[in-house]
Amino acid sequence: MGQALCICSRGAITIDNKKYYFVQKLDEGGFSYVDLVEGAKDGRFYALKRILCHDRQARQEAQTEVEMHQMFNHHNILSLVAYAFVDSGGKTEAWLILPYIRKGTLWSVLEKLRDKGSLMPENQILKIFSGICSGLKAIHDKGYAHRDLKPTNVLLDEGDRPVLMDLGSMNCARIEVRGSREAMTVQDWAAQRCTISYRAPELFNVESHCIIDERTDIWSLGCVLYCMMMLEGPYDMIFQKGDSVALAVQNPVTIPPTCRGWTMKLKHLSF
Template structure:
């Protein structure tokens, strides 16, 4: 897994025999921190994600995220540069070294525009959406689902190429539920790992005899598209007000009246946000719908961004 040495007085760390200089903190979540570091060997900047592991189960989950990254070498999925597990007293930290993307997340872009009372153009939305779908297709084709797709888990390169990140919630695409006990287990897992305002309806009240499949991601993708179009997710405000998201997602999505976007884009959004997951399209169908709206050259959407 590589070795890591923290030389705190000099702000230097070593991962897999390469040294990195600590630059600054970038952010933190409930159980993880992200630092900006610079490679001594190449002068490039990286994001170092440090996951706090309190017990063996935490370490297992951190290694699961590493393993999910290792499955992919795709232009729309954030790659893992290196990793290691280090001991800190009675606890451990999993260190994941990732490329640093200066532009930030899709949510940063959406929020910045919204604050200026502006919105993404349809061409730009289609360009970003197409890239997200290519990344999702790679995940789904490998037999997995992302399970926590949201604007803060999509990075944007300077050319607006999206990169899917935070693969820790990924699991097998198809989950067969055959008992009430198993249903409750899946539901509890979703409550912990799938962001509530982007969570598919079938994960709020899991039936005791059903199949959960990768189309949970298609619902979340619809929420991401909605946020690009209207500056916030369709259920963000419901959650912030303390109202029931679980109840709200049982009704058909209401698309705000606007003159910014075509009927075709609104129809694409509606097709993804179907409450009954068996009526939702798979990723290949969504890609075909997007590619019908924009020219495609060498497998990439070509839009004026």
């Protein structure tokens, strides 16, 4: 495990004997923060993800996220540069040093297109989608599932190479549910860790005896493809309106009238 030595007055941290200077905040979530940092020796920018571990379970979840990053060496999955668990003031934080990808997330790119009234070109969609499939296949080949695939969890570099990130919800691809108690446990976990508008139908009402597997990612993958085509996910508006996404996913997706041409193109796609 990496060691964090200090946060000094100059706004720097040292992990594994390498110093990083704070530059600016990038993002903030419920229990995590992402800062832009600069390596003191190499001058390169990195993303520092700080995860607040409020109890033993949260620390184990952060440790699992670290292990998931370390498991893969794939150009479509975000790598881990260094990490450390830091105890300060009775609290524990996990610090993850990750590559910084300047262009940002797939969602941020789609938002800019929507603001300009433009659509993503078909060849760009296919290139990004193919890369996402490649990263997802690498995860599935190891016997795991991402469980929270969505446009905000896909980074894009300057060459439109997609990189899957936020591996904190990953777990074994195949989950055998035996009984109503286990079903409720899986369902509650999914409600906390799997974004509702990209969540597979079988995770809304988990059956008492069933097998949940990596096909949940394939559902999310389809929602991501739809979002690249339409600039919004198939269930985003339903969620924003406060309507039931759990009910909506039981019915076929409706293609907007202005986008009917995509339907014919999708029938001819093969990956």
